Amino acid sequence: MADRANPIRFGILGCAAIARKVSRAIALALNAAVVAVGSRSLDKAQSFIADNGLPPATRAHGSYEAVLDDPDVDAVYVPLPTSLHVRWAVAAAEHGKHVLLEKPTALCAADLDRILEACGSHGVQFMDSTMWMHHPRTARMRDLLSDPNRFGQLKAIHSIFTFRGDPDFLQNDIRVKPDLDALGALGDLGWYCIRSVLWSADYELPKTAIAHHGCVKNQAGVILSCGATLVWDDAKVATFHCSFLSNQTMELCVMGTRGTLHLSDFVIPFEETPANFRLATDSKFKELHIGWQPLPSEHVISTDLPQEALMIQELSRLAGSIRDSGSKPDEKWPIITRKTQLVLDAVKESIEKGFEPVNITG
Amino acid sequence: MADRANPIRFGILGCAAIARKVSRAIALALNAAVVAVGSRSLDKAQSFIADNGLPPATRAHGSYEAVLDDPDVDAVYVPLPTSLHVRWAVAAAEHGKHVLLEKPTALCAADLDRILEACGSHGVQFMDSTMWMHHPRTARMRDLLSDPNRFGQLKAIHSIFTFRGDPDFLQNDIRVKPDLDALGALGDLGWYCIRSVLWSADYELPKTAIAHHGCVKNQAGVILSCGATLVWDDAKVATFHCSFLSNQTMELCVMGTRGTLHLSDFVIPFEETPANFRLATDSKFKELHIGWQPLPSEHVISTDLPQEALMIQELSRLAGSIRDSGSKPDEKWPIITRKTQLVLDAVKESIEKGFEPVNITG
Numbered sequence: 001m002a003d004r005a006n007p008i009r010f011g012i013l014g015c016a017a018i019a020r021k022v023s024r025a026i027a028l029a030l031n032a033a034v035v036a037v038g039s040r041s042l043d044k045a046q047s048f049i050a051d052n053g054l055p056p057a058t059r060a061h062g063s064y065e066a067v068l069d070d071p072d073v074d075a076v077y078v079p080l081p082t083s084l085h086v087r088w089a090v091a092a093a094e095h096g097k098h099v100l101l102e103k104p105t106a107l108c109a110a111d112l113d114r115i116l117e118a119c120g121s122h123g124v125q126f127m128d129s130t131m132w133m134h135h136p137r138t139a140r141m142r143d144l145l146s147d148p149n150r151f152g153q154l155k156a157i158h159s160i161f162t163f164r165g166d167p168d169f170l171q172n173d174i175r176v177k178p179d180l181d182a183l184g185a186l187g188d189l190g191w192y193c194i195r196s197v198l199w200s201a202d203y204e205l206p207k208t209a210i211a212h213h214g215c216v217k218n219q220a221g222v223i224l225s226c227g228a229t230l231v232w233d234d235a236k237v238a239t240f241h242c243s244f245l246s247n248q249t250m251e252l253c254v255m256g257t258r259g260t261l262h263l264s265d266f267v268i269p270f271e272e273t274p275a276n277f278r279l280a281t282d283s284k285f286k287e288l289h290i291g292w293q294p295l296p297s298e299h300v301i302s303t304d305l306p307q308e309a310l311m312i313q314e315l316s317r318l319a320g321s322i323r324d325s326g327s328k329p330d331e332k333w334p335i336i337t338r339k340t341q342l343v344l345d346a347v348k349e350s351i352e353k354g355f356e357p358v359n360i361t362g
Numbered sequence: 363m364a365d366r367a368n369p370i371r372f373g374i375l376g377c378a379a380i381a382r383k384v385s386r387a388i389a390l391a392l393n394a395a396v397v398a399v400g401s402r403s404l405d406k407a408q409s410f411i412a413d414n415g416l417p418p419a420t421r422a423h424g425s426y427e428a429v430l431d432d433p434d435v436d437a438v439y440v441p442l443p444t445s446l447h448v449r450w451a452v453a454a455a456e457h458g459k460h461v462l463l464e465k466p467t468a469l470c471a472a473d474l475d476r477i478l479e480a481c482g483s484h485g486v487q488f489m490d491s492t493m494w495m496h497h498p499r500t501a502r503m504r505d506l507l508s509d510p511n512r513f514g515q516l517k518a519i520h521s522i523f524t525f526r527g528d529p530d531f532l533q534n535d536i537r538v539k540p541d542l543d544a545l546g547a548l549g550d551l552g553w554y555c556i557r558s559v560l561w562s563a564d565y566e567l568p569k570t571a572i573a574h575h576g577c578v579k580n581q582a583g584v585i586l587s588c589g590a591t592l593v594w595d596d597a598k599v600a601t602f603h604c605s606f607l608s609n610q611t612m613e614l615c616v617m618g619t620r621g622t623l624h625l626s627d628f629v630i631p632f633e634e635t636p637a638n639f640r641l642a643t644d645s646k647f648k649e650l651h652i653g654w655q656p657l658p659s660e661h662v663i664s665t666d667l668p669q670e671a672l673m674i675q676e677l678s679r680l681a682g683s684i685r686d687s688g689s690k691p692d693e694k695w696p697i698i699t700r701k702t703q704l705v706l707d708a709v710k711e712s713i714e715k716g717f718e719p720v721n722i723t724g
Contacts, residue, residue, distance in 0.1 A: 214599035237576035
């Protein structure tokens with residue numbers, strides 16, 4: 001079992017801003033440790049180690065290859081631009097490293113499949129870095145959505161994730177560059193919306209995606225703002241909206257026959273702890289329709305560790321089980337990733353086809 | 363000026379459940395009074411007066427015509443099924459009565475125009491019964507949406523209004539009957555969503571409506587659940603969802619370049635007073651993206667009178683000004699009503715055309 005004394009040893013590929021958050025998370029996790037940082041520049045790797053208070057023994061490497069060649073690295077965190085994911089995630093798997101891959105995981109499902117196949121054939125654990133999946137709030141909400149007496153049957157979902165990119169972001173960030181993160185806001189933000197929709201539907205794939213008119217692209221054709229409707233055979237329906245052009249917003253509203261779940265910070269909680277959500281069950285009006293009865297209930301969930309550290313712990317638990325008990329990789333995580341990517345691909349295709357419906361096939 | 367001593371005298375056409383709430387509102391308003399109730403059955407009118415604690419002097423009439431012929435009635439409240447609106451609202455105007463008309467105001471804009479023309483040519487005030495427009499919370503939110511430093515430029519809107527009809531409702535309510543309220547959930551609930559979208563956009567009409575796939579109709583073809591995307595020329599975008607099939611939910615989220623407005627009870631506040639909403643401005647993450655800074659601010663708005671009484675007071679103020687000062691009817695209210703109906707018509711047409719885009723023209 002991976003623990004403090006015998007942790008899963010992480011190497012970080014690249015010094016992206018998000019790697020600072022994840023390196024802290026690895027340090028907080030009880031069964032993981034950062035042992036190496038690789039960058040195209042040895043100086044940058046050394047600075048990253050020093051600036052982020054990593055242990056002095058952390059090895060700086062002047063290339064990504066060197067991290068993969070490092071025999072004392074068990075797992076890698078890959079926050080590189082999406083266009084580089086296939087190359088480096090596949091290489092990591094081939095070197096026997098477990099893979100924690102930033103989202104969007106790939107430019108398309110075919111690329112993702114190359115990554116998942118490499119992980120599968122080399123017996124390493126794959127997980128995408130969708131942190132909110134690992135918050136205890138998420139598990140508590142899932143329990144309630146599964147309760148027929150508190151939520152009933154799922155009918156509709158709406159999800160929003162936006163933030164306003166400043167002029168520098170909209171000009172220079174990798175997320176608006178067609179050769180780096182070509183999926184733009186759909187890949188960076190819509191990823192979370194789509195995941196929240198699938199999570200709400202207990203990962204039942206919708207049948208059809210229809211992108212919304214009003215999609216905004218930059219001059220290079222990268223999506224800055226878009227949305228879509230997702231439809232299931234039983235007439236469940238979901239909509240989402242993602243954008244680099246509006247104030248930071250993270251709404252999730254899930255409606256069942258008997259209940260409504262709502263929260264305004266589903267991707268990153270307002271505060272590290274506690275985190276809240278609201279559940280309404282069998283909402284009615286009072287006599288004369290002059291107010292609600294019952295009122296929605298507020299739920300407050302505390303956590304000892306932030307969601308990103310819990311994500312690292314979960315990956316390390318699975319990697320430890322492979323290392324110590326000869327277990328096979330857990331297929332739950334790659335399956336969820338692949339469904340998310342399939343829906344994302346369908347939304348992108350719908351945008352490209354002028355907002356026509358696109359079938360989603362597994 | 364209409365006041366307690368010299369109020370606007372209301373007649374109520376029909377004894378619908380909602381008329382109980384509005385008769386209380388008329389009694390609460392400081393410048394209005396219920397003086398007559400008409401029903402197709404004199405008994406029902408008498409029972410309504412007794413059951414709702416109306417003054418003993420309130421006149422019961424055994425027909426709608428008799429209310430219109432009552433010379434001591436200044437204004438009528440019309441909660442009849444939508445299919446009867448043209449007939450009775452036009453007749454009321456022709457009898458010189460001001461008209462407070464339940465929503466949806468008409469089955470189509472052409473019908474509404476007959477009503478508005480009758481009101482215009484007879485110099486009576488028209489207002490639809492969209493109560494939340496009159497809550498002081500609404501005015502406060504409008505101020506904030508107009509503040510470039512707190513909200514910025516409007517970019518996106520999402521609105522939801524659902525409730526779960528029980529089996530009896532889904533079988534027998536006038537709102538699922540093609541000969542009575544043929545617009546179904548779109549007319550009953552989507553009306554509020556569309557109004558909230560127009561309100562957010564300061565009544566700038568969107569250019570195009572595209573209904574969402576996943577619309578649910580009953581066997582008679584009446585809409586039970588639907589949604590739509592609305593798009594403006596400047597790429598503002600709105601989506602809404604309305605349904606008789608999900609737990610009662612009323613979400614409004616309005617996103618600007620600098621701010622996000624959110625509330626979960628926009629149609630009928632959770633409690634008569636106070637009512638809340640949340641505004642976030644310039645939302646960012648803390649260092650390392652481990653929380654938000656600043657947090658959204660909670661706003662609490664109290665009101666001396668419920669929103670429906672304030673609606674009655676506003677109509678009575680305008681009616682009193684016509685009565686006492688020879689003013690012309692205020693055109694603001696019919697203009698807002700007509701825009702709402704135009705968008706509703708376009709969404710309905712889009713559904714009928716298989717979710718094709720429909721231009722909205724004034």
